[in-house]
Amino acid sequence: MGLLRGTLFLESEPMSLDTLAEKTGYSKTTVRSNMNCLENIGIVRRVVAPLEKPHRYKQYRYALVNDAEAMRPVILSAAKEEIHLILQALQQFEKNLKGSNVKDAELKASLVKAVQFYEEMSRILDLIGEYSSKELIAIFESKKKWNSRKSNDSHVNKCKACGKQTLNGPFCSHCQDMRDELRCWPK
Structure with a gap:
């Protein structure tokens, strides 16, 4: 089916089953069954082509649906x-x-x-x-802009003891551990 869709995509005009079979190398029966499937799921549409020579039946051509x-x-x-x-x-x-x-x-x-x-x-x-x-x-x-604004608004925290950057809180993890151990670190 992908080759048929690609072939239709590259053509500016709707294509007949015979032309699709010729361009893809698939049998006409395979092309017909795949085109029916693609038509049923809405990927292609069948259009009635002007008759080039006297035919007993309508000649259908297939076009790719381009509406996203x-x-x-x-x-x-x-x-x-x-x-x-x-x-x-x-x-x-x-x-x-x-x-x-x-x-x-x-x-x-x-x-x-x-x-x-x-x-x-x-x-x-x-x-x-x-x-x-x-x-x-x-x-x-809008979510991307909001996230960008949010990250620009946040300021960098520095450790009160050593001056290193912290993710949250007044102390870096090393100084926090030291503070907890000594219980005499500045608050």
Whole structure:
């Protein structure tokens, strides 16, 4: 399907099944079934072409859908489906692992991380689906500006004892340890 999409992308005009088959090297049957699939999920559209020679049937040509907002649901749906399938496989693996005698803590920890990652990706895709592309860009850019302003507003703390930079508190970790031990360090 990728080669068919790429071929349509490079052409400025809609293409017939015969032309697509010729350019890709696929059989006409393969092209037809793939184009039907791409049409069903909204990636291509079928247009009726002007008849060049007398035909008994309409001649269809295929064009790539170029509207990004129209493509978003298709792409999100495919990504969500892929994540759903991965999560199902991970859950099945987890179930099989519980039934076996495997005691590998590293494997179990890796499985937990993978499940968490794909659950987070699923949630991210859900959030992406709630906003248009322009809204998402505005949200991310405003967050970026806010973070930049926040980091510029924060001042650098210096240790009261030695003058080294501290992340938080009036003393660096070394001086704090010394202060705790001696209990006579300046406050």
